[in-house]
Amino acid sequence: MATETTRPDSPSNAQRTSARGRLTGIDMARGAALLTMMATHLLPVISPDATGHPEPTWIGLVISGRAAALFAVLAGVSLSLGRVPAAENRLGLALRAAVIAAVGLSLGSLNVDISIILVDYGALFLCAIPVLKLGQRALGALAVLWILLAPLAAYGLRTVLRDGSRPLRLGHNPAWLDLMDPARFAADIAATGIYPVIVWFGYILAGLWIGRLPLRRLGVQIGLLAGGVAAAVLAKCTEWVLLGPLGGRDALLATPQARDGQLDALLRADLSEVDQTGSVWWLLTAAPHSGTTLDLVHTCGTSAAVLAGFLLVARIRVIDRTRVLLPLAGAGGMTLTLYTGHVAEIAWSQKAGSEFDGGGLLAAHVLVALAAGLVFRLNGWRGPLERVTHAAYQLAAELRAPHA
Structure with missing residues (x-):
């Protein structure tokens, strides 16, 4: 899911920065x-307390919802990166999105x-194509309007x-066979699934706006x-007022x-599996994976x-x-590969019916990701x-080069 680690050298790009100073931090964030998505x-995210009452765990309170949102915001930021700017290689971006979606399917x-995000992630890249050439102010205005109105829609x-x-909801991760029912598939990706593109496009817009900033500057x-x-x-704070004193x-x-x-715990940890219909109060929470305006504002802020x-x-x-964080940056430069391996290993473990310690398996996955990131980054792979x-993206760039 990571993109090129070289800043475009384009006259239209007003914010030319050194790739090293800027992109290392972006790769570390990615x-x-x-790693935090692996943890979730x-x-x-919810576990019974001593009395058997469901309560959010620290994962639910700290990471749930924020990790996936960070991924999506960084996707928007990444669209300003690459030797060939995404705005100038829309076919390449579409091909990249198709590859990511195919892996997800x-x-x-x-x-x-x-819950696998890759199909929705690919769809978000496609949705970004029409807005790539918007200016900074237009992107900011569109992001604000989208975050305000998309949850209502x-x-x-x-x-x-x-x-x-x-x-029109799949009720499971999108797969190849679901393409046989295009109406349900499209509805799930757009609005009824875990990562509804209508809502999550707000993260792409926020990331695009952030990516246009001169991020190398300390100020x-x-x-x-x-x-x-x-x-x-x-x-x-707004959620606390609405749900507390105002009775939400x-x-x-x-x-x-x-x-x-379990709803009280889910409101604090994860609303992704809750059918948020029947009351307008669902629109006024900031709960993880609620997809509300307050949720988007909160998670854009944390991202x-x-x-x-x-x-x-x-x-x-x-x-x-000392490059002590090189393994983390290296892992951030190959997230599609590592995410895919992580999901495939969990699928294998579940299919084998083996019982595993979540903490131990998480430690193993984190160590493998960091080790692989270090080796690949040191070797420039x-x-x-x-x-x-990258090959799909570059192919499109080469196809359009004679006509440039």
Whole structure:
């Protein structure tokens, strides 16, 4: 899922920066997103307390929702990278998106018990193509409007598409066989699935806007960190007012979705499996994977803060010289390969019916990812699947070169 690690040398790109100073921090952030997504796959987000009452774990409270959002925001940032700018190689971007989606459909065919983001990720790249040439202000305005309005549109679509005798929702990861039912497949990807593109495109727009900033500047990095933290805190404070003093939580706990007794914990940890219909209060939470405006504001804020934090870390000379975070940056440069291997190994373990310790398996996956990242980065190699996506992107660039 990572892209080229060379900043485009294009006259239209006003923010020319050194690749090393900027992209190491971006790759570290991408590596952190990968490892934290692994944690959400292998460790529970909700667990019973001493009395048997379901409560969010630290994974649910700290990582759930934020890791996947960071991945998506960085996807938007990555569109400003590469020897051939994405805005000038739209066919290449479409081919890259097709490769990523094909990998996702193949993984979905394994029936693994985790939510796979790759098909939606590929669809998000396709959706980005029409807006790549927008200016900074236009992107910012569109991002704000999208974050405000897209959750409303998705709520209305979910209500319509999930009703009736034939709900247009897959209920599982998209797979190749699902293409035989294009209406349900398209509805799931767009609005009714775990990662609805209508909502998640807001992350791409936010990432594109961030990617246009002069990110090598210290002041920009500090501003991005402060702004991200402020946005994240503001969203959660607003949620507290709406769900607490104004009665939103009580209203949601009175819905049919609360009958199993877990909704209070899910509101703090993960709403992805909850059918958020029947009450407008669903639109006013900032719960992980709720896809609301407050959720988008909060997770865009945390994503911006994490990215800024790694960009600041990359400036520290002792860290730069000792290259202690090179394994993390290396893993961030080959996330498609590592994510695919991670999901495939979980699928194999589940199919074998073997019981495994989630913490131990997570440690193994993290160590393998960091070791592979270090080896590939030291040797200047691309990951195997990154080579495929790069080849597709470059093929399109070469095809259009004679006509440039």
